[in-house]
Amino acid sequence: MKPVNLTNQVEVEQLKKVSFIFNGKCLTGYKGQPIAAALFANGIRTIRYCEVTGEPRGIFCGIGHCFECRATVNGIPSKRTCLTLLEEGMIVSSDKKIGSGADFYES
């Protein structure tokens, strides 16, 4: 899918470009932007997969209610990417499936 540029209408010069990693891939976004928005701007719509059905999940409400856009951010699972703001060097990954075991939480 073609990247969507969500920053066209914004005063771009105020924004600082940062790089971050999503599922092992290095991407760029703007500091202070919601992670979900940065992913969307990079053409990424699937943020995680439903633990029960395995269906793809992404931004649904975009305002923190639906919990569909959860991801592991810097090792902390189930962060809502629509409410978590992007910073330089963040490591974001799709939440692992149920049953993947306790090692998931080992720090």
Added chain:
Amino acid sequence: MKQKVIVIGGGIIGTSVAYYLSKKDVEVTLFEAKDIAAGTTSSCDRAIMLQSKKPGPTLELALQSAKMYTTLELELEADLEYQKGGGMILIENEHELNVMTEMVKQQNQAGLNVSIINGGHAREINPLLSKNIIASTWWSEDAEINPMSTAFAFVKAAQRRNAKIKLNDEVQALLIEKNRVVGIKANKENYYADNIVVCTGVWTKKVLETIEIDVPIIPRKGEILVTERLPRVLDCNILSGSYIAAKLQKGNDNPYGIGLAIGQTKSGSLLIGGSREFVGFDHSTNSKVIREIAKRAIQVFPFLKHVHLIRTFSGFRPFTPDNLPILSEVPEVAGLFIAAGHEGDGIALAPITGKLMAEMICEQKTDFEMKPFSIERFTKNNC
């Protein structure tokens, strides 16, 4: 003519009593004011934990009950989410270690093969436990079950044996003739029976007040926290040393009676309890209590710091003054029985309660010494 028995109450105790009665040659009808498992049975956790039982008659009942649970899924032909994952009581300091060492000694004498393991061993079983846990008890026989599924399975199995189930049918009165119970009135209709068994938990006092029988069962509220779904992080039941203290406490140094109890449901949520409070039938949850339970849970499982709670709920345990259930005939009223007052042990004790009550009602005798559970222990003391 067949013996007719009416069971009042569709919680795990009433449904168990109805099921074991249905195995005898009697006509069983169960009356439930709301729905199956609508009260305490759907607002509790899932532990069948023997380690937490007071050594004595309750533990003896619990041992027999636990044995019955191992084959209950086969017997009821239903998935009850039964799992024998073991159980541990966490020990955080030297004082708790001394207390638990003494308790384990008593349990070993009572026939429970509980041991005390060091912190390293506890973390081998539960790798996510805090490094501050210095030791824990361990018993591989502790188990868990889905209480709601169990109540429904008892009902279905009883129905297959021709028991009748009446839902949304609140019993308004007990019909008494010449010091004998002859039936009940529900929904403006009279239903006649040879025996009535009252299995209404915290509502037992209210049911029997109508015939001026005083039953000292009062609600003891507990609050439980529910987390989001997690990967399998726990296969066993976890209690904290303070849970045991809160259960048996007489003093007032822990006003909310907070003690930790953690288990994981089949769908992945953790159920984190709990508290013990005497506040009547106020079922609100208290943010202070919730915060305190959460704080203690994080102390023993640091990873919980980043886990979301999705809801909280409260339930009422049917408390009796001596922590023993009432499994008894009512001496003043022939034909009338009570099976209630299990406090937090109702899930663990449900199968044995049903079996013993069925024996008591149909054969007038049981293999078990029932005297400690008689209602007379309360009336006699008052004389």
